[in-house]
Amino acid sequence: MFVDTLITNIGQLLTMNKQGPVKGVEMNDLTILENAAIGIKDGKIEWIKKADEISAVKTDKLIDAKGKLVTPGLVEPHTHLVFGGSREQEMALKQQGVPYLEILKQGGGILSTVNATKQASFEELLEKALFHLDRMAMHGITTVEAKSGYGLDKETELKQLRVAKEAGSKHPLDLVSTFLGAHAVPPEFKDNPKAFLDQMSGLFDEIKKDDLAEFVDIFTETGVFSVEQSRGYLQKAKEKGFGLKIHADEIDPLGGTELAVEMGAVSGDHLAVTSDEGIKQLAASDTIGVILPGTSFYLGKDVYARAREMIDAGAAIAISTDFNPGSSVTENLQLIMAIAALKLKLSPAEIWHAVTINSAYAIGRGHEAGSLAAGRKADIVIWDAPNYLYLPYHYGVNHANTVIKDGVTLYERPGIR
Numbered sequence: 001m002f003v004d005t006l007i008t009n010i011g012q013l014l015t016m017n018k019q020g021p022v023k024g025v026e027m028n029d030l031t032i033l034e035n036a037a038i039g040i041k042d043g044k045i046e047w048i049k050k051a052d053e054i055s056a057v058k059t060d061k062l063i064d065a066k067g068k069l070v071t072p073g074l075v076e077p078h079t080h081l082v083f084g085g086s087r088e089q090e091m092a093l094k095q096q097g098v099p100y101l102e103i104l105k106q107g108g109g110i111l112s113t114v115n116a117t118k119q120a121s122f123e124e125l126l127e128k129a130l131f132h133l134d135r136m137a138m139h140g141i142t143t144v145e146a147k148s149g150y151g152l153d154k155e156t157e158l159k160q161l162r163v164a165k166e167a168g169s170k171h172p173l174d175l176v177s178t179f180l181g182a183h184a185v186p187p188e189f190k191d192n193p194k195a196f197l198d199q200m201s202g203l204f205d206e207i208k209k210d211d212l213a214e215f216v217d218i219f220t221e222t223g224v225f226s227v228e229q230s231r232g233y234l235q236k237a238k239e240k241g242f243g244l245k246i247h248a249d250e251i252d253p254l255g256g257t258e259l260a261v262e263m264g265a266v267s268g269d270h271l272a273v274t275s276d277e278g279i280k281q282l283a284a285s286d287t288i289g290v291i292l293p294g295t296s297f298y299l300g301k302d303v304y305a306r307a308r309e310m311i312d313a314g315a316a317i318a319i320s321t322d323f324n325p326g327s328s329v330t331e332n333l334q335l336i337m338a339i340a341a342l343k344l345k346l347s348p349a350e351i352w353h354a355v356t357i358n359s360a361y362a363i364g365r366g367h368e369a370g371s372l373a374a375g376r377k378a379d380i381v382i383w384d385a386p387n388y389l390y391l392p393y394h395y396g397v398n399h400a401n402t403v404i405k406d407g408v409t410l411y412e413r414p415g416i417r
């Protein structure tokens with residue numbers, strides 16, 4: 001029996017091999033295999049066995065996991081990967097208590113990144129996106145969703161989407177693209193957001209034709225797009241065959257969560273201030289709540305999504321960095337796992353579901369990412385951790401020891417001793 005790569009001596013293996021998305025109490029039910037081994041062939045998992053069943057196996061590459069924790073590669077379901085510039089000068093405004101939506105109203109925030117993104121060349125944006133993808137890979141992420149939304153005009157939105165497509169073909173990580181042209185109202189459309197949405201929905205055909213995005217997303221928020229405007233826009237996207245996502249109930253509880261359920265969106269994202277009714281509807285639906293607790297943390301808020309209640313009510317939850325230059329500037333999903341434990345009160349078992357199988361389903365990749373089984377992609381992380389409880393506990397550092405993507409080792413923690 002020959003495999004290209006053999007991982008032996010796995011202390012704890014989380015396969016996350018279930019039919020997803022995993023909802024409610026099921027999210028707390030984790031199968032842990034001890035003393036396991038994984039055989040990899042042609043970039044895929046050939047088999048998963050007990051270590052004492054592999055004496056006859058031959059391999060080109062033997063990886064000794066040294067009793068560590070091994071899991072599927074993390075799946076990052078919500079990022080604003082492609083953007084120009086950075087916004088470190090906003091930190092002082094935040095410290096003075098200027099609210100996020102006020103900064104946006106004054107032409108800063110998202111709109112300042114829009115200007116920087118318009119000015120950046122294709123190559124500059126690509127280089128920057130590849131750099132951030134590298135950093136995500138180093139932190140154990142093997143599949144990433146990436147949104148546009150810093151163009152807000154035809155040309156720049158398409159430029160962002162084309163950069164994302166190029167980044168996805170150049171970088172080993174798998175990339176899933178989302179069109180977020182409806183991310184803010186540009187100043188020239190201040191008095192007519194509807195006309196701006198018409199311009200953005202005018203891009204749907206070209207985006208489909210050139211295969212530039214699978215999902216369409218909108219920021220449903222006070223001073224951005226209303227529920228009614230969002231509904232009309234998303235309906236058009238649905239008719240063109242896009243999957244739907246909504247930046248919903250992040251700052252004001254407008255009912256974006258209910259809209260996500262009503263429209264059959266694959267996910268409602270943020271949900272920091274979702275109403276009781278929204279939680280009830282989410283739990284009864286197939287829409288996944290993608291929770292972004294790093295954003296509450298980074299915007300200095302005391303309000304976190306009621307993810308605990310959502311799961312208790314029966315919902316499927318995923319978590320994400322929301323990596324972007326304004327409201328959550330980190331590529332480290334492990335840090336978000338710790339915030340989810342501390343602030344959302346999720347259990348380690350729930351958190352592992354939220355960063356693997358459920359986040360894969362939240363971006364239409366449940367069939368190939370976020371779980372380990374024979375025939376699936378060999379996207380695997382060996383962690384410098386003795387067990388699955390450890391990651392949310394030891395926070396703020398990178399625990400990835402070895403990151404394997406499609407059977408190839410992308411990253412090994414460099415040693416200094």
Ligand SMILES: N=CN[C@@H](CCC(=O)O)C(=O)O
Pocket residue numbers: 080109110113219247250295322324325326327328
């Ligand atoms: N809230 C809307 N959009 C992003 C933030 C974008 C930005 O501030 O640049 C988010 O998901 O948090």
Ligand SMILES: [Zn+2]
Pocket residue numbers: 078079080247322324
């Ligand atoms: Zn976002």
